Amino acid sequence: xxxxxxxxxxxxxxxxxxxxxxxxxxxxxxxxxxxxxxxxxxxxxxxxxxxxxxxxxxxxxxxxxxxxxxxxxxxxxxxxxxxxxxxxxxxxxxxxxxxxxxxxxxxxxxxxxxxxxxxxxxxxxxxxxxxx
Amino acid sequence: xxxxxxxxxxxxxxxxxxxxxxxxxxxxxxxxxxxxxxxxxxxxxxxxxxxxxxxxxxxxxxxxxxxxxxxxxxxxxxxxxxxxxxxxxxxxxxxxxxxxxxxxxxxxxxxxxxxxxxxxxxxxxxxxxxxxxxxxxxxxxxxxxx
Numbered sequence: 001x002x003x004x005x006x007x008x009x010x011x012x013x014x015x016x017x018x019x020x021x022x023x024x025x026x027x028x029x030x031x032x033x034x035x036x037x038x039x040x041x042x043x044x045x046x047x048x049x050x051x052x053x054x055x056x057x058x059x060x061x062x063x064x065x066x067x068x069x070x071x072x073x074x075x076x077x078x079x080x081x082x083x084x085x086x087x088x089x090x091x092x093x094x095x096x097x098x099x100x101x102x103x104x105x106x107x108x109x110x111x112x113x114x115x116x117x118x119x120x121x122x123x124x125x126x127x128x129x130x131x132x
Numbered sequence: 133x134x135x136x137x138x139x140x141x142x143x144x145x146x147x148x149x150x151x152x153x154x155x156x157x158x159x160x161x162x163x164x165x166x167x168x169x170x171x172x173x174x175x176x177x178x179x180x181x182x183x184x185x186x187x188x189x190x191x192x193x194x195x196x197x198x199x200x201x202x203x204x205x206x207x208x209x210x211x212x213x214x215x216x217x218x219x220x221x222x223x224x225x226x227x228x229x230x231x232x233x234x235x236x237x238x239x240x241x242x243x244x245x246x247x248x249x250x251x252x253x254x255x256x257x258x259x260x261x262x263x264x265x266x267x268x269x270x271x272x273x274x275x276x277x278x
């Protein structure tokens with residue numbers, strides 16, 4: 001799976017894969033299938049926010065791993081009376097401006113919220129001016 | 133539809149397909165288009181409806197049943213965050229109202245709705261007259277009983 005950048009400025013990767021932007025599904029086996037969860041991405045001067053729809057996923061079946069500059073999300077939704085199991089999978093390219101040690105994740109009501117703070121050195125700051 | 137072996141499950145699959153088409157037509161940006169966010173199954177004595185509603189809580193949902201029509205209403209919330217710029221939007225827009233005509237009569241008092249991890253599950257017990265009944269066969273021997 002090609003990691004996607006969440007950074008709008010590196011938008012060649014970001015906008016280039018319009019097809020992948022839509023939720024896609026790939027048949028893997030008859031038992032489980034892989035679904036790319038839809039995401040929203042927001043940013044301000046301090047951080048990036050990523051929201052992913054993961055209905056039917058509880059915190060213990062969600063796995064987030066960061067390897068080098070790639071954050072991979074894998075979550076399993078167990079099969080139930082109406083449907084077979086689903087594996088949600090998506091990988092993101094994490095730009096260098098983000099501090100990997102400060103990434104936070106929260107799962108609530110089937111929505112994953114990722115908070116990706118920028119490195120302090122990347123944040124805007126005001127420089128104090130000393131009076132002469 | 134006159135096929136006596138017509139399976140309700142197929143009927144629901146068809147509903148699912150229709151729902152997906154409607155979503156394509158009316159929801160720009162789209163819900164999960166490749167996979168039905170709304171599934172219904174015939175579980176014998178009950179109908180089971182499952183709807184993926186990530187981000188919704190009990191307070192946002194209103195479910196009503198009138199005759200054979202189930203109405204599902206979800207109140208949307210603004211997702212805009214103050215001071216944030218939107219970079220990417222793929223998730224479905226919030227808030228909708230959908231009417232679903234049930235293929236059999238259900239016992240409205242026995243309906244159970246649960247919401248967990250953004251998934252709504254509705255168990256709609258079939259009305260007694262709509263349930264499958266086993267017809268006893270009277271054999272030739274029994275005819276002499278009276």
